[in-house]
Every structure is written in structure tokens, then in C-alpha cells.
Amino acid sequence: MKALLISLASGLLTLGGLHAQTAATTTTTVxxxxxxxxxxxxxxxxxxxxxxxxxxxxxxxxxxxxTSGGTVLTPEQVQARIRxxxxxxxxxxxxxxxRVIRRVLVEDDDDEVEIEVDD
Known part of the structure; x- marks a missing residue:
């Protein structure tokens, strides 16, 4: 009886391994x-x-x-900056x-150029 159970368990493990080997992989190009x-x-x-x-x-x-520097924006920052x-x-x-969006990049605050105006 033990031999029969061991044979069945071994067979199930083998079938599980074969199923895992035939699983398809997908590649997404971003x-x-x-x-x-x-x-x-x-x-x-x-x-x-x-x-x-x-x-x-x-x-x-x-x-x-x-941001272009890689900093992830919070929902509040998105609401304030994206326009x-x-x-x-x-x-x-x-x-x-x-076209399904994965990530949106905006300029860093440090990238913005300030222009001084002489009065």
C-alpha cells in the first residue's frame, strides 16, 4: 500500500513539473x-x-x-503638477x-529655469 501511494505521489509531482515547463511566457515591450x-x-x-x-x-x-530624476510623485503632487x-x-x-500608459515623466523642480526680471 505504501509503495502504491509513493508511486502515485511521484507521478503527480512529475506531471506538475511537466505542466510548469510548458507554461507560456509573455514579453511586453515598453x-x-x-x-x-x-x-x-x-x-x-x-x-x-x-x-x-x-x-x-x-x-x-x-x-x-x-520626475525625470526618478522621484515618484504622490497623488497630491500629481494633482498640483500635471496640467x-x-x-x-x-x-x-x-x-x-x-497605447497603455505605464509611467509619465515630468521635469524635476530643479530642472525648471527661473528667470529674474530687473525692475
């Missing part, structure tokens, strides 16, 4: 594009005016907003004909 934010409604509309014209993006399940006319870089993955 592309970066840049332009000026043309239309923006949080969570719904994200259109970037690129050199080829306006391009519409779809929000992915988890969109990360960050129409802002230069952005968009990292996205194609799903069919749809």
Missing part, C-alpha cells in the same frame, strides 16, 4: 514617447501632442507619475492599437 500634454482628465483622458500630432493614451492598471501644456515623456506598452 516604448517612450514625448510631447506636450494636450488634453488631461485624471484617470480618463491623456492626449499628448507629439511631432506627428495628438496621440491618445489609455490608462493602465497602475500608472506611475515621476495641459506640460512637457511630458510617456512610457507605454502597445495592446493591439491601444
Amino acid at each position: 516604448t517612450t514617447s514625448s510631447g506636450t500634454l494636450h488634453q488631461y482628465t485624471p484617470g480618463s483622458t491623456f492626449v499628448v501632442k507629439e511631432t506627428s500630432g495628438p496621440v491618445t493614451y489609455t490608462y493602465g492598471p497602475e500608472v506611475v507619475y515621476a 495641459v501644456g506640460l512637457p511630458v515623456r510617456v512610457e507605454y506598452a502597445n495592446q493591439g492599437d491601444t
Whole structure:
């Protein structure tokens, strides 16, 4: 009886190993594009005016907003900084004909140039 149980357990482990070996892998290519934010409604509309014209993006399940230096923005910072006319870089993955946003990059505050005006 013990030998039968050991044989069954061994067979199940072998089948499990074969199933794991045949599992498919998928590769997602992330592309970066840049332009000026043309239309923006949080969570719904994200259109970037690129050199080829306006391009519409779809929000992915988890969109990360960050500075060009890599600092991830909090929801409050996103609300304060993301606006129409802002230069952005968009990292996205194609799903069919749809561009799905993964990450939006904006300039660091340190990148902004202050202009002094003499009175």
C-alpha cells in the first residue's frame, strides 16, 4: 500500500513539473514617447501632442507619475503638477492599437529655469 501511494505521489509531482515547463511566457515591450500634454482628465483622458500630432493614451492598471530624476510623485503632487501644456515623456506598452500608459515623466523642480526680471 505504501509503495502504491509513493508511486502515485511521484507521478503527480512529475506531471506538475511537466505542466510548469510548458507554461507560456509573455514579453511586453515598453516604448517612450514625448510631447506636450494636450488634453488631461485624471484617470480618463491623456492626449499628448507629439511631432506627428495628438496621440491618445489609455490608462493602465497602475500608472506611475515621476520626475525625470526618478522621484515618484504622490497623488497630491500629481494633482498640483500635471496640467495641459506640460512637457511630458510617456512610457507605454502597445495592446493591439491601444497605447497603455505605464509611467509619465515630468521635469524635476530643479530642472525648471527661473528667470529674474530687473525692475
